Amino acid sequence: MLQAKCRVLANSLICGNFFKLVLQNKSIAAQAKPGQFINIRVDKGQDLLLRRPLSIYLAKDDKLEIIYKVVGRGTDKLAQVKEQEKLDVIGPLGNGYTLTAGKALLVGGGTGIASLVFLAAALKTKFNSVPTVLIGAKSKEDLLCFTALEKIGCAVKAATADGSVGFHGLVTELFREIVAIFSTHPSMVYACGPRPMLRELVRLCRHFRIPCEISLEEHLGCGVGACLGCVVKGAKNEYLRVCKEGPVFKASEVIL
Amino acid sequence: MDGLSVRIGSLLLKNPVMVASGTFGYGEEYAQLIDLNKLGAIVTKSITLKPRLGNPQPRLWETQGGLLNSIGLQNVGLATFVDEKLPYLQKYDTRIIVSITGESVVEYCQLAQALKKETFDALEVNISCPNVQHTKKGLFAQDKDLSYEIVRKVKRLSRKPVIAKLTPNITDIGIIAKACEKAGAEAIAVVNTFNGLAVDIKTKKPIFSNIVAGLCGPAIKPLALYKVYEVKKAVNIPVIGMGGIMDMNDALEFIITGATSVAVGVGNFVDPKIPLNIIRGLQNYLNSNQYKNIKQIIGSLEC
Structure with missing residues (x-):
């Protein structure tokens, strides 16, 4: 820092x-x-x-x-x-994503996809394996980072709320379809996006028993852990600082 | 930089610039960004007897030139503070002022008693946090008898210099300041945040679950400055001025009005270098105006 x-x-x-x-x-x-x-x-x-x-x-x-x-x-x-x-x-x-070997699935919504591009590149460098990435957006015009992810070598699938490109619906619905179809689940899910998207994704990961890491967004005061303004409820009913213990949390650590 | 040293009662500070409670955690959070040894003093987050969970989200709301907060005194509690946080701070060559707060007079006493044997420089008795319940009628610092009682008992139990931190949300802050002086406070910290409200126009509900939140930042500077003026008129003990101090000029305004020392609060969030910039600025100010000592400026307001 x-x-x-x-x-x-x-x-x-x-x-x-x-x-x-x-x-x-x-x-x-x-x-x-x-x-x-x-x-x-x-x-x-x-x-x-x-x-x-x-x-x-x-x-x-x-x-x-x-x-x-x-x-x-x-x-x-x-x-x-x-x-x-x-x-x-x-x-x-803050703390970033835990890089783990295996078949990773990345799910991003809105600008949340940005940090996942950095992650995809790092996973490729470290384990020489490229993750599959699902991107959610309102419409085609708002779809971010598609080309950048393809350049890294990722299989990229889009979901748009208006159906203007890719899957017509929410990215969490696309996630559900994909995970249900494949017999082998991803070994790890990494996600960043709006709170309702993360909430649903965490619920699905729990259902399919897939470990999941999520990156949270919150209004920050100091950004270094001093002011305690940016907290999220933790699994032990304590408040965790998004800027310090997060922004990336294991899905099991927090209550969204 | 001897010209910058000031005395807060029996407490000698190498310079008058502190960091305000609640904006600087337990010091360690900022250690990678600034040299803590250069600060006049570090005032810790207010400690309670037991760890406190704090208030639900939202806790912060940015306003024009200000910040509303409703943290609700989330802190690690006395035991963890003494075991983990205090030893860390003791490594630094700065004054450690431990801020304490309680839900009752008894709790303040228990804190003072428990901290008696620990090594630090002064106690800040926070009787003015607007985001937690004090008494049915209001904050401790809105009641002169309770303010007197808390400061008196803490003073007797701790033997450390006691600083009383007051609320501006009161008609006559001078009455409370006088009560604290009489009770044995060695200094008055002026002031805690101003009561504020923010409204969600879509839901027609208050932003904060407690409705009220505390406003700090440059938006409150003139208000805080006037409170310093009022307290200075009422008491003879040193005043520690705070409220929206962002640079050396702001600090000088407080010092000229009568503050012996100043504290940077939300300024730490804006730029963690602000306290050190102020210290350097004050030294240059003394040099270029041929002042030998900052004491020559304290309370030099000509009315």
Whole structure:
């Protein structure tokens, strides 16, 4: 974990309301693991006080890439940042995914897919095996990272709510169909996406007895575990910090 | 940097900049980002006798220039604090101020008693957290008799310097400050968060399950500053000023108004370097204005 002023190499619209931010920082990139996030100060003034936590899409050499959606004032401010400007970044933060050998299935919804691309690449490097990836989106225009995942060599399947591409329905419904059909279940499921998607996915994984890791999103205060603002209910009825014990949890550790 | 050293009662600080309770965990959370040895003091998260679960989500709500919080005093509890958190802090060359809070006078006493033999520098008696139940009528720090009783008993039991942390949510904070001074407090921490509300316009419900939440950040700075002014008029003991301090100029405003020491709260979230930037800034300010000592500025407000 370190704090650095990172040069913005690119910050551009990729599709729908989604942006890709490319930052330059060798030390953070070298430390970053799939599932970890960086905390970016988006307002140099004193209006929006809190940093915006964004999970890492790619970390290579001196480059850190982030995919984000403009959803509010903070990300709107971030979208206005120009190339060559510098952003104050703290990272990498939190615990990432546990890399395990075997037949992995990755399930992402919305921008949640970003951290899974980083994971897919890491699984390939470490175990020389490419996971299958299911991507959920509202429609074709919002479908993220499809090509990037194919380039890694993953078998990629899409689910869109409006049926404009791929499976017509929720990504969790697609997951259910796929897992039910195959006689051999995946050895591990990794997921990142909206809370309702994760809730349903965790339920299905429990049903099929597949171990599962999920990456949670929450409003963060400090991002380093000090303020206790970002908690999630743990299985022992305690509150766990999404920024510190998470953002990636074993599905059995938390109550969604 | 001797010119920056200040005295809070019997407690000598190497510089007047602290980090406020609840915004800095138990110190370890920030150790990778800043040199804790440079801080004037670290005020820990408020400790309760037993571990506390805290409030359900949501706990945070960002407002313009501010942050509403309703954490509900989630903490590891006295035993774990003493076994794990305190030894970590003791490795650093800074003052450790342990913040304690209880649901009753008895609980404050038990905490003071239990912490008596531990090594740290002062106790902050937090009688002003807005996010938990104190008495049926309100917060301890809204009742001068209860404030007096808690500070008095803690002082007698602990033998450590006692700092009383007050709420701004009261008509006359001076009355409470005076009661704490009379009870033996060596300093008054001014102030805890201001009561605030946020509403979900879709559901027409409050954002927070407790309805009320505590507002901090630059949005409250002028309000907090005035509370420091009021307390300074009421008591002769040192005041520790806090509320939206983000830079050296903010810190100077508090110091000129009468704060002997200042604490950075939500500023730590914005940029963990803020406390150290303020320390450096104050030293430069002294040098460039030919002040030998920061004490020359404390309470220099000309009215």
